[in-house]
Amino acid sequence: MPKSYDMLFASSNTHKYEEAEKILAEFDIELGFFQTELIEIQDDSLSKIASQKALNAYEKCKKPVIIEDDGLFINSLSGFPGPYSSYIFDTIGNNGILKLLGDNRDAQFVAIIAFCDSSNEPTLFESSVAGTISKNIQDGGWGYDPIFIPGKQNKTYAELDNKNKLSHRYESLKKFAIWFNNKLV
Ligand code: ITT
Secondary structure (H helix, E strand, C coil): CCCCCCEEEEECCHHHHHHHHHHHHCCCCCEEEEECCCCCCCCCCHHHHHHHHHHHHHHHHCCCEEEEEEEEEEHHHCCCEECCHHHHHHHCHHHHHHHHCCCCCEEEEEEEEEEECCCCCCEEEEEEEEEEECCCCCCCCCCCCCCEEECCCCCCCCCCCCHHHHCHHHHHHHHHHHHHHHHHC
């Protein structure tokens, strides 16, 4: 018998799903993985990108689904790479980002969770974590983990044992979970 989940998480990125699954389990929500490449429109607004991704995900799976769109916004680069974080990671990568930075290393990691079901009207939950970009690339983690230091920590996401408790993903999923569990009552 196939397992039935409360919710699907549509993404091409297994790491995102694995973290989201653990976080939502804390709120008694069972998350299944729908691994797929979603249409990502080019836009300056993460919210618009997230809404379109959620509509596309629902169209593909026809089940209640969430997607997540993230962006790393670096202050001294006027918010770059922001909505282009995925493309920039795949092109210049962490090494290329470090080469662009001077003394001001402040940044925010933003996560938008978008839920969509048969209503075809995505509901969005946004959160961000302020932090800094490290001087060197640290071992471990994935994506920007080796260079992003959250809040007042002195370690990058890659080096922290409790990334899942303080990440941008955690806060937006928590908002979603509270809303979703109330919706069910
Ligand atoms: P989707 O299929 O879900 O879109 P993606 O990996 O393209 O997967 P995003 O566009 O949301 O995801 O992410 C933008 C970039 O930020 C991408 O390069 C991710 O690897 C990176 N990223 C997102 N969350 C991260 C985290 O918690 N730690 C490190 N890098 C992260």
